[in-house]
Amino acid sequence: MLTSEAILERLKKLTIPGTSTNLVQKGLITSTSVEGGEITLSVASCAMPSPVLNSLERDIKIGLGAIPGVSKVRINQVDCTPSELNRIKNVIAVMSGKGGVGKSTVSSLIAISLKRQGFTVGILDADITGPSIPKLFGLTGKPLGNEKGIMPVASRTGIDVMSMNLILNNDTDAVIWRGPLIAKAIGQFWTDVLWGELDYLIVDLPPGTSDAALTTMQQITLTGVVMVTTPQELAALIVRKAIDMTVKMNARLIGVVENMAYFPNPATGEPIEIFGPSKAKHLAGEFGLPLLAQIPVDPRIAVLCDAGEIEEYNSDIVSGLGIEVIRLLEEPRPVGSSR
Amino acid sequence: MLTSEAILERLKKLTIPGTSTNLVQKGLITSTSVEGGEITLSVASCAMPSPVLNSLERDIKIGLGAIPGVSKVRINQVDCTPSELNRIKNVIAVMSGKGGVGKSTVSSLIAISLKRQGFTVGILDADITGPSIPKLFGLTGKPLGNEKGIMPVASRTGIDVMSMNLILNNDTDAVIWRGPLIAKAIGQFWTDVLWGELDYLIVDLPPGTSDAALTTMQQITLTGVVMVTTPQELAALIVRKAIDMTVKMNARLIGVVENMAYFPNPATGEPIEIFGPSKAKHLAGEFGLPLLAQIPVDPRIAVLCDAGEIEEYNSDIVSGLGIEVIRLLEEPRPVGSSR
Numbered sequence A, B: 001m002l003t004s005e006a007i008l009e010r011l012k013k014l015t016i017p018g019t020s021t022n023l024v025q026k027g028l029i030t031s032t033s034v035e036g037g038e039i040t041l042s043v044a045s046c047a048m049p050s051p052v053l054n055s056l057e058r059d060i061k062i063g064l065g066a067i068p069g070v071s072k073v074r075i076n077q078v079d080c081t082p083s084e085l086n087r088i089k090n091v092i093a094v095m096s097g098k099g100g101v102g103k104s105t106v107s108s109l110i111a112i113s114l115k116r117q118g119f120t121v122g123i124l125d126a127d128i129t130g131p132s133i134p135k136l137f138g139l140t141g142k143p144l145g146n147e148k149g150i151m152p153v154a155s156r157t158g159i160d161v162m163s164m165n166l167i168l169n170n171d172t173d174a175v176i177w178r179g180p181l182i183a184k185a186i187g188q189f190w191t192d193v194l195w196g197e198l199d200y201l202i203v204d205l206p207p208g209t210s211d212a213a214l215t216t217m218q219q220i221t222l223t224g225v226v227m228v229t230t231p232q233e234l235a236a237l238i239v240r241k242a243i244d245m246t247v248k249m250n251a252r253l254i255g256v257v258e259n260m261a262y263f264p265n266p267a268t269g270e271p272i273e274i275f276g277p278s279k280a281k282h283l284a285g286e287f288g289l290p291l292l293a294q295i296p297v298d299p300r301i302a303v304l305c306d307a308g309e310i311e312e313y314n315s316d317i318v319s320g321l322g323i324e325v326i327r328l329l330e331e332p333r334p335v336g337s338s339r
Helices: A004-012 A050-065 A103-116 A133-137 A179-191 A211-219 A233-248 A280-286 A299-306 A316-330 B004-012 B050-065 B103-116 B133-137 B179-191 B211-219 B233-248 B280-286 B299-306 B316-330
Strands: A029-035 A038-044 A072-078 A087-095 A121-125 A160-162 A197-204 A224-229 A253-258 A291-294 B029-035 B038-044 B072-078 B087-095 B121-125 B160-162 B197-204 B224-229 B253-258 B291-294
Touching (some): A004 A029, A004 A050, A038 A050, A050 A072, A087 A103, A087 A211, A103 A121, A103 A133, A103 A197, A103 A224, A103 A316, A121 A133, A121 A179, A133 A160, A133 A299, A133 B233, A179 B179, A211 A233, A224 A316, A233 A253, A233 A280, A233 B133, A233 B299, A253 A280, A280 A291, A291 A316, A299 B233, B004 B029, B004 B050, B038 B050, B050 B072, B087 B103, B087 B211, B103 B133, B103 B197, B121 B179, B133 B160, B133 B299, B179 B211, B211 B233, B224 B233, B224 B316, B233 B253, B233 B280, B253 B280, B253 B316, B280 B291, B291 B316
Parallel strands (some): A038 A072, A087 A197, A224 A253, A253 A291, B038 B072, B087 B197, B121 B160, B121 B197, B224 B253, B253 B291
Antiparallel strands (some): A029 A038
């Protein structure tokens, strides 16, 4: 017998034109019913321009019509906003306070690590004036969209990305905006982007404890915050400010990642502390936080990032990163603690 | 005969209590007159709390009274704002767009280099949420001030610094402010700080092209902008945005500094391109800008920065930096060009 489940399974195979995702993951099939050989579907038109929607309706009719016993496929378009369709289970902000410590690299590596574990993952690039994520993933396509919403752009391995640099005509154009506009853009990346069903949304925050961080913590329900630092005491000073903000905003701190922790001597492999001795263990200990990972300076990362191929990067540290985040999120949050 | 000039020379020797500077450099002596053996001075009370002012008046009376032929010293206090007293010849913003490329380090090295050449130099730390300058210079003192203005804190070698971290009770407190407050703070660092007479004021900008950069370019008359980058193409992408903003705001671009350009192999001294091959020459060429300097990763810098002793740093690159900035500023700005 023809069931709604079987129909949804079939629909999952249909890719939305111009994306690597399907209607079901995006939550765009809002209802299905079967009566005799007649299928009636409600499809949300959200974030899909008319030509895409028309082409998709043809694909649906052909795809479902080919199932034995199906005599008719009826499609009703319904109006929905992305907020009504999004089902995001965990939102992890990657923060530092300090610039250039590798927040975007760490955000990407966490996303890649979780994706390799089979989860559905998105990255919201909250750095409106200095967005890095599209460059790291080599994304150049423009997002689909209509007046109801905007579709994220999928990476080669299927990580959904939304970033200011996907919207700009020219990715070197400056976004000369004051705070209220920055805050509005981040709000829209959360409410007006059709993320669909995601296990993990990673929010890559810009440096500072001003509008971007404030809006993210006020408007987005964060599961937790990963704090990124480098060995320099100077970085740790600013990271302490970011931790202070996170505590004051009552968000949960998952742990600390130390990036550029050391550089392995090319001859001997021995770690050279090019940015001074590591302070991450001390910093994490000071706030009772786990040290999630210490990532060395690896010229391969720089090369892959510049080539837009960060998804090609392999290392034990990366493999472990996602698992470690999941493990820590499953630990009960201490009563009375803001961590 | 007793002249105003001789009096000013004498007054230059009197240090303002709690600072390493004098009344004349700060522009606080607004008039002097000599009649017979009687000296009359007008002293602006700006930025000096009453006890400091009282102690200073005693010092002035004792100091000038000891000059042969002086029978009386009269002091009138006058009301002035710092804006009325400041005489700043050149304002150089250090910008990148990208975080963590070493804007604060480069700002400091330019300031140190100019100071060593005998110029009076100040640093305005425009990074309100992530200020680094006090840490680099090991500054922990609180600035003097009254309702009229605030006095910068001098470094060991006499570089005047104003930074949010000098004002906070605790230097790890987060400044959780939205853009308008950030802009206001930068405006106040410009108008309400008694910089006095400076040859060069270096403005250390935070990452991004939002409130801080916008306020700096709109409210402060910049002599020029030094752009900082690193070898990563990712950094260059964001630096291009900062250049785009600078051009759009019609500020003058002085040149490009590439920080962390390479790491000298500890065994052979050969440069290892730990962040990938240099792109600064290409970037500078693209915009017709001079390449001011390529600064290697030097663990000594990291150690000195963390110890608050950046002024101890010596290298050929640093010595040349200030001279190069001066030389480029003296070049005529091409007609019809915004650089």
